[in-house]
Amino acid sequence: MAADGADDASGAARESLRDRAYRILRQRIVDVELQPGQRLVERDLAAEMEVSRIPLREALRRLEAEGLVVLVPQRGALVSPFTPADVRDLFDVRESLEVLAARLAAERADDAGLARLGARLDDARAATARGDRPAIAAANAAFHAAIVDLADSPLLTSLMRPLDARLQWLFRLTADRDPGEQCAEHEELYTAIAAHDTERAASYALRHVAAGRAPSLELAHSWSHPDIDPVKVTHTRRRARR
Amino acid sequence: MAADGADDASGAARESLRDRAYRILRQRIVDVELQPGQRLVERDLAAEMEVSRIPLREALRRLEAEGLVVLVPQRGALVSPFTPADVRDLFDVRESLEVLAARLAAERADDAGLARLGARLDDARAATARGDRPAIAAANAAFHAAIVDLADSPLLTSLMRPLDARLQWLFRLTADRDPGEQCAEHEELYTAIAAHDTERAASYALRHVAAGRAPSLELAHSWSHPDIDPVKVTHTRRRARR
DNA sequence: GCCCCAATAGCGGTATACCACTAACGCGAC
DNA sequence: GTCGCGTTAGTGGTATACCGCTATTGGGGC
Structure with a gap:
């Protein structure tokens, strides 16, 4: 282990x-x-x-x-x-809560917070460049966690914990999607949050989460x-x- | 067996x-x-x-x-x-999750489920007519729970539990909003769900939750x-x- | 040989008891 | 009197032991 x-x-x-x-x-x-x-x-x-x-x-x-x-x-x-239906439910909820997190982050982030988020993005970029799968997964998770952190809502943070656990579980079994693509999506999401552009942050977050749904569902069906x-x-x- | x-x-x-x-x-x-x-x-x-x-x-x-x-x-x-900030966060999250619940309920509800939801609505109507405050609170909570139930997502159901606890807590301290007004909102929400009109259900749910925010926040500031x-x-x- | 029943033991639920840590207390020195 | 230090006991953390329920099982009756 x-x-x-x-x-x-x-x-x-x-x-x-x-x-x-x-x-x-x-x-x-x-x-x-x-x-x-x-x-x-x-x-x-x-x-x-x-x-x-x-x-x-x-x-x-x-x-x-x-x-x-x-x-x-x-x-x-x-x-x-952990059934395909559970995976579907997971994405339903993520499409709500991650969007909320992005929206709140865009509203509430201060410079120090944005710096932290930027650092996570750099980590993810570096890992993606190296092609180090485990590091990519960890860095991407950290990036998402940082957004939730910027939202500055203890309730939201606590609700995200079960989702993270299930996501880790899911991604352990897969290579997830193309890392480069994900990284690009993270970058545009970061840009929107840094610009305090609430609506753009929300719509990028939604697209980003939604993009992961199909491959994950497909994967889930393969164990069954x-x-x-x-x-x-x-x-x-x-x-x-x- | x-x-x-x-x-x-x-x-x-x-x-x-x-x-x-x-x-x-x-x-x-x-x-x-x-x-x-x-x-x-x-x-x-x-x-x-x-x-x-x-x-x-x-x-x-x-x-x-x-x-x-x-x-x-x-x-x-x-x-x-339980601070005003917690109340704010509670409504932020409810505006996400209750909307999701309404949307999924509108998509997935079958006739038996709609009948159950209708029964809860009748309960709430009856309690409202009687002006029985505790019964109103209980019936309204049951109505919301029924919607979550129709959404048929164990994950969503489990995420709602902490919210329900806090809501009960909040409403214990207040008369909430005008019961007649709430009841009317529940009726239109029910109608949208029964018609499987996803978008209308979502927008009614959002309006309904959002309407409770201001009075609740005001109340929260009064204890402090x-x-x-x-x-x-x-x-x-x-x-x-x- | 098949079915029913009594004996057995696996396992979750709970009580009791002990340990470690530290905040409160009080006594003595200054 | 004030400060410092040793003492005491309140409190969470954990181990052990017991209880009760019931799935399993094996034997005896049919």
Whole structure:
């Protein structure tokens, strides 16, 4: 598992076991090491990462809130299914919220914020020039996050978190679209925001998100893990083989 | 197990302590019995509702995910502040998501769904005619929830939950706008959705949400609990009285 | 051999207990 | 009196242990 670097490392406050369990599980899910529909048994996971069930349970609850895990009451947990319909819904919502973010960013951004956004754009450009796929994905995600940050709305930021998780998941499985094209779209979006041109920022953001829909949907159809029933999955019990 | 409906259908499965703690706390918060900024001490709350800290902690985590509670790591919890800026952000996001919900509902609603939505509208009409404020609030909330339901997007539904919580909170403190006017707006929105007129549904939804912004903001300015610092709040410790 | 039933054990839900950290307190020195 | 430092206890974080429910299973009756 790739050490995701940027760990809070030495100086920062020690990470709680709950946060660690959350981070590791989330990573495993978006990396598809844990597949959609796979059952998650508290005791097994806890033993595996050498923590007790308490922090592990809290990590699962958090993942549920983010939509990566489904909890069936009295039954157990499983990795959320991710169907073409979910991908469609994801893009529906992104076309609303990313446009809102772009609009608010264009309205509210100050010079310091624009500088930060510009830096993210440069990162993305550099990664795109190098053709470094993982770096491109990370830089593009950072660019989008920076726009949300400029929107300066804690509510919007919190709503975006589940979307980011699903997007990472989606893009892990694909090369996404042509990086150069995406980068160009980011540039024009940046320009509109920097000019405080609300309407242009909104329309660029919409076009940008919408452009990703078709390839993503196509990709989603290609897996098509057929109907996972959460209740059914958690009904099974593995019995000790004799 | 051909029929899977047998289990939860009857008798309503017993509510877990976690769910009960969650429900009670949420109610207390939206009723403003627990005020924004108020500290929440796990042991005290647990003792008060006679459960252990485990289910209580999980309830707090869930409330955090919903935005009603702020958790400061290693420090504790408090009821989220709710500032005019938060109200503004709430309406920004609602103007995006409720419009999306209306649009999708207009596209996807079938006859059975429209019947359910119509029933909610009738409820709201009846409550409005009676002038029963609490019933009006509940019926209006149910009408909006029904639209989201028609949109048939689990993601959208999950994103709306934090918004509903904040809206309830907001409306608990106010008489909201003129109920008759709201009811009329609901009727035209219903008509557009029933006619599968996507664009009209979207524009009515936008107008409807936007109409509530000014009065809500005004209300929010009237409390203006000035700056609550979560870290500071959770730094305090009540010491045994001498 | 097939079906039903009692015994078994997997697993989520919860309580209790302990640990670590640190803010509040108070005592002593200046 | 004021300041500083050691002490104490309040609080979140975590481990362990137990409970109850039910899927599984294997045996006994048909």
